[in-house]
Amino acid sequence: MTIETRTANGVTILDIHGKITIGEGSAEIRNRVRDLLQADRKNILLNLGDVSYVDSSGIGELVSSYTTVTNQGGQLKLLNLTKKLRELLAITKLLTVFDTFDDEQEAIESFR
Amino acid sequence: MTIETRTANGVTILDIHGKITIGEGSAEIRNRVRDLLQADRKNILLNLGDVSYVDSSGIGELVSSYTTVTNQGGQLKLLNLTKKLRELLAITKLLTVFDTFDDEQEAIESFR
Amino acid sequence: MRSVTKGQVEISFSSDISYLELVQDVSDHIARLVGLDAESQYWIGLSLRESVTNAIQHGNQLDPTKLVVLRFDIQEDRLVITVRDQGEGVDEDQLPDPLDPENLLKPGGRGIFFVRSFMDKVSFRKSAEGHEVIMEKRLNHKNQGDENDD
Amino acid sequence: MRSVTKGQVEISFSSDISYLELVQDVSDHIARLVGLDAESQYWIGLSLRESVTNAIQHGNQLDPTKLVVLRFDIQEDRLVITVRDQGEGVDEDQLPDPLDPENLLKPGGRGIFFVRSFMDKVSFRKSAEGHEVIMEKRLNHKNQGDENDD
Numbered sequence: 267m268t269i270e271t272r273t274a275n276g277v278t279i280l281d282i283h284g285k286i287t288i289g290e291g292s293a294e295i296r297n298r299v300r301d302l303l304q305a306d307r308k309n310i311l312l313n314l315g316d317v318s319y320v321d322s323s324g325i326g327e328l329v330s331s332y333t334t335v336t337n338q339g340g341q342l343k344l345l346n347l348t349k350k351l352r353e354l355l356a357i358t359k360l361l362t363v364f365d366t367f368d369d370e371q372e373a374i375e376s377f378r
Numbered sequence: 379m380t381i382e383t384r385t386a387n388g389v390t391i392l393d394i395h396g397k398i399t400i401g402e403g404s405a406e407i408r409n410r411v412r413d414l415l416q417a418d419r420k421n422i423l424l425n426l427g428d429v430s431y432v433d434s435s436g437i438g439e440l441v442s443s444y445t446t447v448t449n450q451g452g453q454l455k456l457l458n459l460t461k462k463l464r465e466l467l468a469i470t471k472l473l474t475v476f477d478t479f480d481d482e483q484e485a486i487e488s489f490r
Numbered sequence: 491m492r493s494v495t496k497g498q499v500e501i502s503f504s505s506d507i508s509y510l511e512l513v514q515d516v517s518d519h520i521a522r523l524v525g526l527d528a529e530s531q532y533w534i535g536l537s538l539r540e541s542v543t544n545a546i547q548h549g550n551q552l553d554p555t556k557l558v559v560l561r562f563d564i565q566e567d568r569l570v571i572t573v574r575d576q577g578e579g580v581d582e583d584q585l586p587d588p589l590d591p592e593n594l595l596k597p598g599g600r601g602i603f604f605v606r607s608f609m610d611k612v613s614f615r616k617s618a619e620g621h622e623v624i625m626e627k628r629l630n631h632k633n634q635g636d637e638n639d640d
Numbered sequence: 641m642r643s644v645t646k647g648q649v650e651i652s653f654s655s656d657i658s659y660l661e662l663v664q665d666v667s668d669h670i671a672r673l674v675g676l677d678a679e680s681q682y683w684i685g686l687s688l689r690e691s692v693t694n695a696i697q698h699g700n701q702l703d704p705t706k707l708v709v710l711r712f713d714i715q716e717d718r719l720v721i722t723v724r725d726q727g728e729g730v731d732e733d734q735l736p737d738p739l740d741p742e743n744l745l746k747p748g749g750r751g752i753f754f755v756r757s758f759m760d761k762v763s764f765r766k767s768a769e770g771h772e773v774i775m776e777k778r779l780n781h782k783n784q785g786d787e788n789d790d
């Protein structure tokens with residue numbers, strides 16, 4: 267897994283590539299999110315469009331990143347879910363928890 | 379494995395695609411060659427440029443096609459060996475048996 | 491296209507997360523051999539990955555001297571996959587429900603739920619050789635596509 | 641990049657040629673896990689395919705109730721691969737030389753020759769459990785590349 271970081275209108279976008287699974291250092295997202303919170307960057311958008319695989323650990327990783335950010339008064343949202351990830355979030359009822367978007371501009375504006 | 383047949387200047391060219399291995403019905407080449415001999419088409423060029431894999435059965439298949447054709451007074455030659463296939467033919471000393479070409483035109487003209 | 495209608499494949503390996511991708515390769519391959527479509531292959535692969543992760547982590551507690559054994563029983567009408575570890579097993583009735591509001595934001599506890607969601611039948615068994623998760627996928631026209639099996 | 645330095649993977653399957661591609665997938669995968677470069681992966685895969693074909697055809701004589709067992713022993717400095725069948729084995733000294741002019745145009749008899757050409761050490765053994773071919777590949781800087789192991 268690799269993560270690239272960019273900023274747009276005060277929102278930090280993490281472009282995540284590859285697998286979010288137990289073997290692939292899934293704690294990386296959580297660590298990156300923690301660093302951002304320490305730098306007081308609390309509007310975070312995870313772009314998952316290039317994620318090739320997610321297992322239950324990966325889902326757990328997204329959930330803990332979400333709760334960490336929310337607990338510190340920030341917002342974490344998801345962009346470009348693949349069909350399979352959407353299905354996993356649906357059956358685990360997490361689609362009702364996460365704010366999700368298919369359009370980046372719309373996602374960024376939603377943080378205002 | 380799939381085989382396509384075309385003709386050029388009295389030479390029948392078999393374009394072979396895929397694997398020539400024990401699992402992939404490697405007898406297909408031999409059968410096709412036999413059909414050609416029955417139709418009195420005795421100048422045969424096997425184009426192996428799109429062959430992805432060859433095992434010892436596949437090598438055996440090339441050898442039996444060769445001997446069948448030669449025994450009936452025909453000629454069987456090889457075109458576009460991949461690097462790996464060339465290596466297998468080299469260590470089995472079969473490069474000294476087969477006439478091989480990297481240029482189709484040259485191969486066709488060699489049958490005259 | 492289905493190329494195997496009956497057979498058995500067993501694979502065992504040390505308790506090391508590095509083998510998860512291998513498990514998935516093998517799973518995809520066998521699902522293809524029995525003619526399952528890409529969608530079914532995917533969810534079976536995920537279920538297997540979850541069960542094997544559990545076997546390595548919870549069952550064998552990452553002890554590299556302990557083995558995980560994976561068995562694929564290919565039958566005419568079903569594929570039965572068994573994952574065995576050398577641990578104490580899990581008490582099915584005690585598993586927390588990940589959909590319960592109080593568990594919804596927990597980081598873990600969704601592995602077995604995924605397995606149950608994507609396989610047709612799941613059971614757990616304690617034997618002399620260890621603990622087993624037995625997962626079944628029925629084979630029928632609905633999940634068997636026309637894909638090439640390369 | 642090498643991700644496994646020590647471990648064991650064993651896989652067994654019914655004597656059916658349909659499993660050859662699976663064998664090759666597993667072989668490629670493990671060769672990658674121990675850090676072998678693409679070229680070495682390829683030739684090990686071919687050697688294994690030849691040995692497994694022999695085990696299925698000559699050893700188990702295509703009897704689907706007989707199993708082929710493949711074991712990968714991953715060690716620091718070598719990868720040892722064993723292929724076991726339930727047959728009578730082969731008499732090494734009686735094997736015809738495929739390079740002998742009188743054998744050059746024979747359709748068969750090149751499988752073990754390939755195995756010997758591409759592996760560093762090959763031996764045959766008869767045991768209570770059956771017949772085994774034991775193949776070794778040394779691991780060193782020369783055959784370990786910088787490839788991604790995805």
Ligand SMILES: Nc1ncnc2c1ncn2[C@@H]1O[C@H](COP(=O)(O)OP(=O)(O)O)[C@@H](O)[C@H]1O
Pocket residue numbers: 322540544545548549550575577578579580585597598599600601602603621
């Ligand atoms: N093979 C196993 N051996 C022992 N305990 C297990 C095994 N598989 C699962 N468990 C237990 O069941 C619980 C739920 O497993 P699971 O749903 O996969 O979620 P997670 O692994 O994220 O906790 C685990 O936390 C563990 O306590």
Ligand SMILES: Nc1ncnc2c1ncn2[C@@H]1O[C@H](COP(=O)(O)OP(=O)(O)O)[C@@H](O)[C@H]1O
Pocket residue numbers: 434690694695698699700725727728729730735747748749750751752753771
């Ligand atoms: N696992 C085996 N069990 C019994 N006999 C074998 C085995 N492997 C090889 N042999 C014998 O050795 C011979 C040479 O094998 P090989 O070099 O692979 O060529 P081929 O399989 O094309 O004959 C075979 O024909 C067979 O008689």
